[in-house]
Amino acid sequence: MTDLPDELLPATRRALLHRLAVAQSEGRSPSMIGGVVRNGRPVWSGARSMIDGHAPTPDVQYRIGSISKTFVAxxxxxxxxxxxxxxxxxxxxxxxxxxxxxxxxxxLLSHGSGLTAETPGPWWERTEGTLRPGLDDILETERPLKHPAGRLFHYSNPGYALLGALVEKLRGEPWGEVLRREVLAPLGMDRTTLLPEHPHAGGFAVHPWADVMLPEPLADTGLMAAAGQLWSTGADLARWAAFLAAGDDTVLSAATLAEMRRPAVAPDDADWTTGYGLGLQLRRHEGRLLYGHTGSMPGFTACLWVSADDGLAAFALSNATSGYSTAQLAAELITITAGHEPRLPEPWRPLPEVDRELLELTGPWYWGAAPNTLRLRADRVLELAPLAGGGRGSRFRPEPDGTWTGLDNYYAGETLRVVRAADGTVGHLDVGSFVFTREPYGPADAVPGGVDPEGWRAM
Structure with missing residues (x-):
């Protein structure tokens, strides 16, 4: 629920259009479109073009390059x-x-395989896939592994071609057909295709030192298509952004999408401004953590970012090989929207029902002498958190057997058990073998190693 209107305020819309106009002008892009999605709904779209009165609509296709990798993932x-x-x-x-x-x-999903970044020549993005008819043709024969697998992040386009082939092997049909049936159709994305369908933008290179243009080639890259060949529209990318933000159980659950956006390999910069999950890029921008993907192919650049904390997503598409960064523009569209219209917190509401036994578990618990608190959340979720210092905390989801499983942080995947005394009363909590008692170093029979029989004393 939100008290924000379905449409953005006029001042917000003007600021977004201005940012897009500056990007198209300074980046010298033949055309550029952008859009913002809030709480799963498109709330703004804008376009600029070199031709007066002929700005592209949200139904015009652009190549989205490596945003294709999010679909394959x-x-x-x-x-x-x-x-x-x-x-x-x-x-x-x-x-x-x-x-x-x-x-x-x-x-392979996280670019941690150590595989080469590109195929052997010729440049795959500008040549027909018939030049690379087999999987052996997309990998170097001399030294296809540039790094030991699992050691570091090294972006690999051939790695995603292999994932496309993996999908084909296990499904028994081309990955593009699988994508259309299993993902695009359920999400209503009928304008996202492997090859362009009218209306679509033409791709251009703009001369670096003169205001002249050169048409870029359009190639069907064959086996490499899974690395970046998809075409899409602003309207379809808005749907994809809504899906990446909240999931859709007919396609992929919100829990799996949350798994995809966790860092999967060590970031390649010390300040952790960029990272990579399972098919999703991560970026920190002005204090926000964004996830999504950038994309480029000859004649086109693209980007889609989601900010979970703001309930916002934004995309930007351009039909120029280089120019103003669509990755920067999409991030700025989120920043502008969040700055003008910050997300309202959900109103507090009491739980619709309460389990008395769970209510009795809430309150202070002690790991040794360290104070923690246990809170009851919706859907029988328990939240353990330290009261002071940098202790360990987590949320725990209930399981059918009466235990709870950690959802995040240190206890992710670990089991929380309520250990009861012989008379049925709660004795202590066991969290991955750590004992939590109702008082600091509680009953000796609950604390591993026991407790000094003289108890607490002054020294």
Whole structure:
């Protein structure tokens, strides 16, 4: 629920249009479109063009480049959620015989496989896929692994071509068809395609030192298409942004999407301004954590970012090979919207019902002498948090067997158990073998190693 209107305020809309106009002008882009999504709904879109009175509509297709990788990653995570693969599986278990046999599915998704960044020549983005008919043709023969698998982030376009082939192997049909049936159709994204469909923008290069243009080639990149060939529209990217923010159980759950946006490999910069999850880029921008993806192909650049804390997403599309960064523009559209119309917190409401036994668990608990508090949230979720200092905390979801499983932070995946005394009263909490008692160093029989029998004393 939100008290914010469906449309942005006039001052916000003017500021967004101004930012887009500056980007198109300074970046010398033939055309540029941008949009903002709030709480899953498109609330603004704008466009600028070099032709007066001919700005593109949200239904015009642009190439979205490596934003395509987010779609491929969703297909792979669907296979995982169905039990057809594990992220820890080596690629050879499902698609044997490539130079990436030892890399895991997770490493390929997160660019941690160590594979080469690009294919052997010629430049795959500008040439037909018929030049690379087999998987061996997209990897170098001399040294396809540039780094040991799992050691560091090294962006790999061929790695995503392998993931597209993996989807095809396990589904038994081209990954583009799988994408259309399993993802695009359920989300109503009928204007996202592998090849352009009218109306679509033409791609151009703009001379760096003169205001003249050169048409860029359009190639069907074949096996490499999974790395960046999709075309889409502003309207479809708004739908994709809403999906990435909240999930859709007919496609992929919110829990799996949350897993995708967690950093999967060590960031490649000390200040952690950029990172990568499972098919999603991460970026810190003016204090905000954004996730989504950038994209570029000859004649086009694109970006889509989501800010979960603000309930906002934004996209930017351009039909110029280079110019004003669409990644920067999309981030700025979020910043402007959040600054003009900050998200309102949800109103406090009491729980619709209460379990007396769970209510009795709330309040202070002590890990040794360290004070913590346990709170009851909606849907029987328990939240453990330190009262002071930098202790460990987590939220725990209930399980059918009467235990709870940690959702985040130190106790993610760990089990919380309520241990009862012989008379049925609550004795202590066991959280991954750590004991929490109602008083500092509570009953000796609950605390591993016991408690000094003389108890607390002055020294």
């Amino acid at each position: 969703v297909l792979v995570l669907r296979l995982r959620d169905e039990g057809l693969l594990d992220l820890a599986d080596p690629l050879a278990r499902h698609l044997p015989g490539t130079a990436a046999d030892g890399a895991t599915v997770a490493q």
